[in-house]
Amino acid sequence: MPVALTLSVSFWSDQFVNGLTTGSLYALIALGYTMVYGVLKMINFAHGEVFMLGSFAGYGALVAMGGNELSGPVIALAILGAVIVAMSASVSASVVIERLAYRPLRGAPRLAPLISAIGVSIFLQYLVLEQTSARAKFYPDIFPRGSIGAGPFEITYIQLFLIASSVAMMALLYAVIQRTRLGRAIRAVAENPTNASLMGVDVNRTIVFVFILGAAMAGVAGVLYGLFFQTIRGSMGFIPGIKAFTAAVLGGIGSIPGAMAGGYVLGLAETVGRELLNELPGVNLGNQWRDVIAFTLLVTILIFRPTGIFAQRSTTRA
C-alpha cells in the first residue's frame, strides 16, 4: 500500500520529539539496569516490573486524589504527589527484591541471580495481572492539552514536561553519583568491591542505595509513562524493560552517561530512523517494524563495538 507522505519540516520535528519522548523513558529506566550492572555485574530483569509497580502506585495516588475531577493548579500538586508515591513504591519494591532475591545469591555463580531476577519479574507481572484481571487501567486525563512552539516546531505540553523532568532527574542522579560521598562509594564499589570494603565502604549498604536510585528513576518513568500514554497494565513493564536494557547495552552497560545516550539513540532510531528508512525508494516499513529496527541497531553496534558506545574504561574486573 503506498504511503504518500509530503514530508515537511514539521513532520520531522514532530517525529524527533516523539523519539525524544520515548527515548527519555528508555533512558530513565536504563539507568537502573546500568547502575546495578555496574556494582553487581548482574542484570536485574525485574527492573521493568519495578517501573510497572511505580506506574500503578502513581495511578492509585492520582485516583485517590480525585482522578478526572482534578482541575486547575491542584493538578501540578497531584502529579507531584503521584510521583512521590510512585517513587516510594518502586523503591520499596526494589529494596525488598534485593534483600530477598539477590542478596542471598551474592556469592553464587552469575547465572543464579539472573534466573532469580527473571523469576521475580514473572512473579510480579502475573501478580498484578491477576489483581487487575489482566485489564488495562486508564490514567486520569488531567494533563493540560495543547502545544507550544514556533512555526513548524511544535511540542505538546506533556511531551515537554516528560522530556524536561527526565532530563532533570538524570542531572540530579548524575550529580549524586559524581558529587556526593554516596556517589563516590558507589563508584568505588563498581570499580572493585573488595578494595572498597577495605577502604571502609559498607558494600551491602551501597548496593542497596544503587537499587534505591535506580528504582526512583523507574518510579518517575512509571508516572510519566502513565500520564503520556494513559494506558497501563500488568504486562507494561516487559517491553520498556527490554528496550531500556537494550539502551543500557547500546550505551555500554555499566556506564551512566551511556545509558542516557543509549535511551535517546534507541528512541530516535525507532521513530526518526524508521521514517528515514522509509525515505529510501521502495521501502515502506510500518509501525510494527520499530522493534526490528531497534534490535537490528543493537546487533549492529554490538558486532562492531561490543562494549557499547560509551565503553567503560576499566573492564578488567572479572
Added chain:
Amino acid sequence: MFGRKGRSRFAWLLLAASFAMVLAAACGGDDDDSGSGGDVTYGKAGFKTVEIAAGQPIKIGYSGPLSGDLKGIGEPILKAIELAAKDKTIKGHSIQIVAKDDLCSADGGASAATQLLQEGVVAVVGPICSGAVVAAQPQYEQAGITHVSPSSTAHKPTYPDRGQVFETFLRTTYSDDIQGPAQAKFAIQTLGAKTAYVVYDTDAYGTGLRDAFTKAYEKEGGKVVGSEGFEKKQTDFKAIVTNIKNAKPDLVYFAGFYSEATPFIKQLRAEMKDVKFLAGDGVKNDEFIKGAGADAEGAYLSLPSPVYTGEAYKTFGDLFEKETGIKRDASPFVAEAYDAATVIIRALEKVAQEKDGKLVIDLKKLNEEIRKTELDGASGKIKFDARGENVGGETPVSLFQVKNGAFEQLKQ
C-alpha cells in the same frame, strides 16, 4: 575458522543479507487471497459418533476472552450462551456449557480447542475472535466438532489459505466482506470523506477488515493516504498520530479492538480534534466510551448486525437483561451468541438418539442438521451457505455514533 579480517567480513555479509531480507519482506506486501465465491471443496473432517452415559450432561464448549482487556466482549457472550442452554434437556440429559478463556489470541484459541476436545464437547460456540478462529479451525475440523462463531467477522475463516473450506465452521454474524464495503460506502456517501488513513491490528480480524474496507473504499472513489499496523497491547501510538497529522486525511479508519482504540483515540484527539473516526464491531462496546471518555465523542462505529427489530430480539433482550443485569446493547454479538447456541441445541434435539440407555450423537449428522438451519432468531433470520456464512439477514450492517456518552444508532 575465520581470521580476524575474515570474521568481520563475515559479519558484514550477514548484516547485508539480513537487511536485504528485511527489505524484501517489507516490500513484498500482502498476498491477495480474497478470491470470491467459486466452488466449495471441503477438507476431510474427522466426524465420529459420541456416546453420553445416562445421567451425564451434554457438553457444549465456549471459547472466548474471559479475562484481560477483551473480557468486556467475551463475558456477555458467554452469559447469552448460558441463557440459551438454561433448563434445556435433550432426552433427559441436561446441557452443560464448558467455557475456556482464549484471551482473544491465536495461541489461546488453539489451546482452548485442545482443552475443549479433551473435555468431550459435542459442539462449540466460538471462538469469539477471528485470530483465535483461524488458529483453532484445523483442530475442530480434525475432530469433527462443529463450531459456530457468533462474532468472528474476518474474511479468512470462510476463505482459508489452502483453498479447502472448513466444513465444521459456521457463523451467525456477517463477514467483513459485508461490513467493510458498508463502512466504505458510509464514509464516502454520508461522511463525505475523500481520503482515509487506515490503522489496523495485525491479527486476522484487523488485516481482514483493513483489506475489505480499503478495497471497497478505493472502488467508491476514496483514496487511502496511508496505513499502519499495530500489535495488541500497544499503547504508544504517537508516531502513527504524527504520520496521520502529516497526511491530513478526512477520516481515520481503525480496524481493531476497543482495548487499543481507547489509547489510540486519546492520543489522536490530543493533536487532531476534528478528524472523523470510524471503526468496526471490535470497538463498538461500552468499554470504549468508559475508557476514552470525552475523546470518544463523535466517533462512528459499525456493527455487522442487522437493525434488530424482530420480536425475537425483544423477547431475548428482556430476558437477557432480567437474568444477567447486563444491558442488551452494552456489548455486541449477544443476540448472535444466543442464536448460535440455539442453532446447536435445536440440531442436537433432532440428531441425538437413545440406545441401550446411552445417548448417541452422530457428529456428521449434527453438522448436517446445523447447516440446514433456518431460524428466525434473536439477531434476525439465520441461514447458512456452503462456506458456513450466514446469508439470512437483509440489512446486516448498522451504524452508530457516540453522542453524550452513548451509542446512537444512525438512520440508514
